[in-house]
Structure formats: C-alpha cells, structure tokens
Amino acid sequence: MDPLPTFSYDLSTELFSLYLQLAGFSREKGSLQMRKHNNCWASLLLLNLLGSLVVQGRPTSIRTERISGSAGDVLEDNPVGRLKVYIYELPSKYNKKLLEKDSRCLTHMFAAEIFMHQFLLTSPVRTLNPEEADWFYTPVYATCDLTPNGLPLPFKSPRVMRSAIQLISSKWPYWNKTEGADHFFLVPHDFGACFHYLEEKAIQRGILPLLQRATLAQTFGQRNHVCLNEGSITIPPYAPPGKMQAHLIPPDTPRSIFVYFRGLFYDVNNDPEGGYYARGARASIWENFKNNPLFDISTDHPTTYYEDMQRAIFCLCPLGWAPWSPRLVEAVVFGCIPVIIADDIVLPFADAIPWEEIGVFVAEKDVPQLDTILTSIPIEVILRKQRLLANPSMKKAMLFTQPAEAGDAFHQILNGLARKLPHGKGVYLKGGEKILNWTAGTSGDLKPW
Numbered sequence: 313m314d315p316l317p318t319f320s321y322d323l324s325t326e327l328f329s330l331y332l333q334l335a336g337f338s339r340e341k342g343s344l345q346m347r348k349h350n351n352c353w354a355s356l357l358l359l360n361l362l363g364s365l366v367v368q369g370r371p372t373s374i375r376t377e378r379i380s381g382s383a384g385d386v387l388e389d390n391p392v393g394r395l396k397v398y399i400y401e402l403p404s405k406y407n408k409k410l411l412e413k414d415s416r417c418l419t420h421m422f423a424a425e426i427f428m429h430q431f432l433l434t435s436p437v438r439t440l441n442p443e444e445a446d447w448f449y450t451p452v453y454a455t456c457d458l459t460p461n462g463l464p465l466p467f468k469s470p471r472v473m474r475s476a477i478q479l480i481s482s483k484w485p486y487w488n489k490t491e492g493a494d495h496f497f498l499v500p501h502d503f504g505a506c507f508h509y510l511e512e513k514a515i516q517r518g519i520l521p522l523l524q525r526a527t528l529a530q531t532f533g534q535r536n537h538v539c540l541n542e543g544s545i546t547i548p549p550y551a552p553p554g555k556m557q558a559h560l561i562p563p564d565t566p567r568s569i570f571v572y573f574r575g576l577f578y579d580v581n582n583d584p585e586g587g588y589y590a591r592g593a594r595a596s597i598w599e600n601f602k603n604n605p606l607f608d609i610s611t612d613h614p615t616t617y618y619e620d621m622q623r624a625i626f627c628l629c630p631l632g633w634a635p636w637s638p639r640l641v642e643a644v645v646f647g648c649i650p651v652i653i654a655d656d657i658v659l660p661f662a663d664a665i666p667w668e669e670i671g672v673f674v675a676e677k678d679v680p681q682l683d684t685i686l687t688s689i690p691i692e693v694i695l696r697k698q699r700l701l702a703n704p705s706m707k708k709a710m711l712f713t714q715p716a717e718a719g720d721a722f723h724q725i726l727n728g729l730a731r732k733l734p735h736g737k738g739v740y741l742k743g744g745e746k747i748l749n750w751t752a753g754t755s756g757d758l759k760p761w
Contacts, residue, residue, distance in 0.1 A: 377699035386664045387705045388719055391726035392436050395733060398445035399432055400480050402452070406472065410456040420462060421638050422455035423550040424531070424721070425498040427712045429453075431722045447527075447729055448486055448495045452476045454507070455500060469507040470520050470753070471761035473497070477522050491748050492526040493739040496729060499523075500549065502634035504530035506539035509633050514539055521752040527732065529725050533658025534635050540658065545728040548660040548710045548721055551641040559618035571686060572624035572648065573597070573609040574617055575639075576632070593630050593653050596679040606683060621646040625694065626672065626686055629653065630679075636660075641710045644670070647701045649694070651686070653679060661709060661724045663731075670700045 407429060411417055417426060429451040432438055439445050454472050455464040481487040487495065499505045503514035505523045515538050519528075524541070532539060533546035576589070577598035583589040601607040609628070614620065621627055627648035629639045635654035643650035650671040652659070659667045674685055700706065705719055713720045741747065751758070 376702040377696065386727060387709055389727045390718065391723055391730050394730040395437055395446045395726065396439040396444055397432060397437050397447045397449055398439055398442040399449050399451060402476060406476050407451050407453045410453045414456065414458050416458060416462050417453065417456035419552060421549040422464060422500040424500050424547060424712055425453055425455060428498050428722060431716050437726060442486055446733055450476055450480055450495065450497060464501065466508045467756055469501065470757040471759055473520055474522060475761040489741060490739050491741060494735055496527040496529060497523060499528050499530045502532060503539045504528060504532035517754060521749055524748060531636055532634055535656040535658055545725060546658050546660050546662065547725060548641045549636060549638045550712055551638045553711045553713050556618060556645055561619050561622050565623060567623055567625050569608045569620065569624035570606045571608065571626045571628060572620055573628035574613050576611060589633065590631050591676055593676045593679050597630060600680050601682065604683060621648050624648045626651050644701060644710050645707050647698060649697050664724060665706060665709060670697050
C-alpha cells in the first residue's frame with residue numbers, strides 16, 4: 313500500500329484577518345466570533361479562504377507534528393517478541409464456510425474479525441506450541457451471517473460463540489485452566505459482545521456470560537456501559553484501505569468545505585419520530601444546520617464521498633445506533649478533523665492515539681451550538697490538529713492493511729495484548745474451580761448452533 317498523503321500549512325495572518333472582516337467574523341482572543349446578520353456569500357467566501365490558506369499541500373515540504381508523551385510513544389511499538397499467540401484450529405463452519413457463503417463479509421465495517429484471523433496465521437507472533445502461548449485466539453466470524461440487506465443476524469452470534477467455546481473447552485485443556493482469562497476474541501458488533509444493534513436489546517442481553525473473563529477486542533466502547541468489560545481493547549471499524557487509497561486527491565487541493573457529513577439523520581424504518589436513533593443528535597444536526605452555508609450535510613452518499621472528505625476541514629462523526637462508525641477512520645485517514653458527537657465514547661486505541669488533540673468533542677446536548685463551537689476554535693488549534701493528523705503513524709494505526717504493515721491496526725491490537733502481560737496469578741484457576749455460569753443467558757442464546 314502506498315503511503316497516505318501528509319500536508320504542510322501556510323497562513324497569511326493579515327490577509328486572513330481582512331477576509332474575516334468581509335465574511336462577517338471578528339477575531340476575539342484568538343478565536344472566530346460570527347456576527348449576527350452575516351450574508352451567505354460572505355460565509356462562502358470564508359470557506360474559500362480556509363480552503364486556500366488553512367491547508368495548502370506542499371509535497372516538497374512536508375510538515376507534520378510529532379506526537380509527544382505516552383500516546384505517541386506506543387504508536388510505533390513493535391509487538392514481535394513480546395507475546396506469543398496460539399490459534400485454535402476450528403471446523404470451517406465457524407469461519408471459512410461462512411465467508412464462502414457471503415463474500416460481503418470482507419467489505420463491511422465488521423470485517424476486522426476476518427482479516428485479524430488471516431493476519432495471525434502468518435504473523436511472527438503465532439506459535440504452534442500452545443504450552444508456550446501467552447494468548448489463545450478463537451477464530452469465529454460472528455458477524456458473517458448476514459441478512460439480504462447485509463446486516464449481521466444478532467440472534468445467531470451468541471449461539472455461534474457459545475458453540476465455539478464449548479468445542480475448545482472440550483477438545484483442548486487451556487480454556488479450562490483460566491475459563492478464558494488468557495483468551496481474546498474479536499467481537500466487532502455494534503455493541504460488542506452484547507451482540508445486538510439496538511442498545512436497549514443489547515443491554516438486556518449483556519455480554520455473553522462465557523466471555524466475561526476473556527479480553528475482548530471490539531469496535532464498541534462507551535464508559536460505564538454494561539456492554540464494555542474492563543480491560544477490553546477498543547479497535548477501529550474496518551474501512552477498506554485499498555478503496556480509500558484509490559480515491560486520494562492531489563495533496564495541494566484546497567479544503568474548501570468547512571463542515572462535512574453524509575449519512576442518515578432519521579432512521580425512518582426503525583425510528584420514524586427520530587428521537588431514539590442517535591439519541592436525537594443527528595436529527596438535531598439536520599434541523600439546525602440544513603440551511604447553514606458552513607455545513608455541507610446531506611443524506612446523499614455521492615461517488616465523491618472520499619474526495620469530499622479530503623476537501624473538508626471538519627467531518628462530523630455523530631453516534632448512530634451505536635456510538636461509533638467508520639467515519640472516525642475515514643476522517644483520520646483523510647486529515648479531516650473529526651467532530652465526535654457521542655457522549656462517553658471510548659475511542660479506538662485511546663492509549664496510543666491522542667484523540668483529544670486531533671479531534672473536537674461536542675456533547676450531544678450542545679449540537680444546536682455546533683456552528684458557534686466550531687467557528688470559535690482558534691486558528692492555531694485547527695492548524696495543530698491538522699499537523700497531528702498528517703502524521704503517517706496516526707493514519708496507519710486506524711487501518712487493517714493488506715498486507716499488514718508495522719504500526720497498523722493489527723499491530724496495535726497485539727500491542728494492547730502485550731501491555732496486559734504478564735498474566736497475574738489470579739488468572740489461573742485451582743483444580744475443579746469454576747467461575748463462569750454455562751447455563752446463564754437468554755433462552756434463545758442457549759439454543760444449539
């Protein structure tokens with residue numbers, strides 16, 4: 313995979329101030345304050361200004377900013393030599409046959425579970441000797457049983473996972489030594505190991521009881537939530553690296569869009585009144601800013617979607633049914649400052665990626681003030697966020713590259729596992745000791761698969 317672009321920046325302060333005055337803005341204490349009664353043409357003029365001055369690509373003079381502190385230091389950690397992983401050999405009905413049945417599993421946002429398996433099979437951290445393993449991995453494609461419109465069937469996922477755990481616990485001795493405390497699973501459902509796309513249903517189900525002691529690598533993360541185990545590793549959703557690479561535009565293209573978003577504002581099929589979906593945040597975005605010239609927002613999904621993100625300064629990343637979406641990955645890869653609207657979200661690889669420094673967090677209740685919040689950010693802060701986003705290691709950490717590359721999302725997962733070593737003595741059970749309840753769960757989840 314070719315390297316993703318980095319950018320350098322230039323800013324003419326005097327010219328910028330002049331255009332701000334024409335556009336109806338004033339600079340107060342280093343931030344932009346929108347005056348009342350500003351004209352549409354003036355706002356659009358400001359967009360062109362930001363596009364031509366704030367972000368000017370200069371491939372011959374690349375400027376990025378080094379990430380300081382613990383976050384930046386661990387981005388480039390090398391997990392090789394720090395852990396060994398044993399992969400259980402399961403019957404193909406748990407993985408390969410599911411993929412053969414529906415190849416759409418390779419391109420949807422849950423595909424990390426498939427590519428992680430393929431990566432580990434040839435990774436130098438793999439061991440064929442389970443006696444020397446630090447971690448055990450069970451390759452189950454729990455999101456690869458799809459409806460005709462491409463959505464995972466959540467009621468089957470816990471049955472598939474229970475079946476796989478019953479198999480490894482009966483065929484190998486390692487699960488029973490710890491009841492899964494030295495095992496890790498990829499569970500990239502909307503609400504992780506709660507296996508549902510509706511939060512209310514996910515909370516009712518809870519994390520599959522047999523996974524309570526395991527380490528879960530999951531796209532879902534929200535503080536103080538029943539679907540997030542302590543010690544889970546929050547990972548990015550899958551976004552196709554090759555497809556994004558194919559849509560790169562010249563790095564000197566001006567960023568002429570101030571705020572960009574494409575997606576649903578109302579899920580009319582499942583939530584016709586719009587109050588439950590996204591907890592009303594997306595509906596609020598549309599109602600407040602559909603006619604605001606600073607906001608390029610729509611339900612349309614154009615063929616130029618990736619190109620448009622590269623022309624934008626801010627990309628909205630609001631919650632949907634779950635707090636996360638592939639927009640987080642896309643925004644980072646394309647250097648568009650993510651505006652994260654999802655209260656209490658736990659973001660991917662938060663111990664390695666300084667989200668507070670590269671993104672903007674807006675509380676769901678504050679969505680009606682989005683325009684004021686974003687135009688009040690000091691220009692110097694915008695520039696620094698863009699320089700950090702231009703760091704190639706930041707982009708790579710969000711991608712499941714094929715073939716794998718040092719520092720990519722595969723390696724960040726392994727780094728997360730390595731940081732949890734060595735296992736404490738409390739991981740290993742005494743002879744005959746049981747902690748997990750094999751009969752716990754809903755009646756539907758206990759059905760054989």
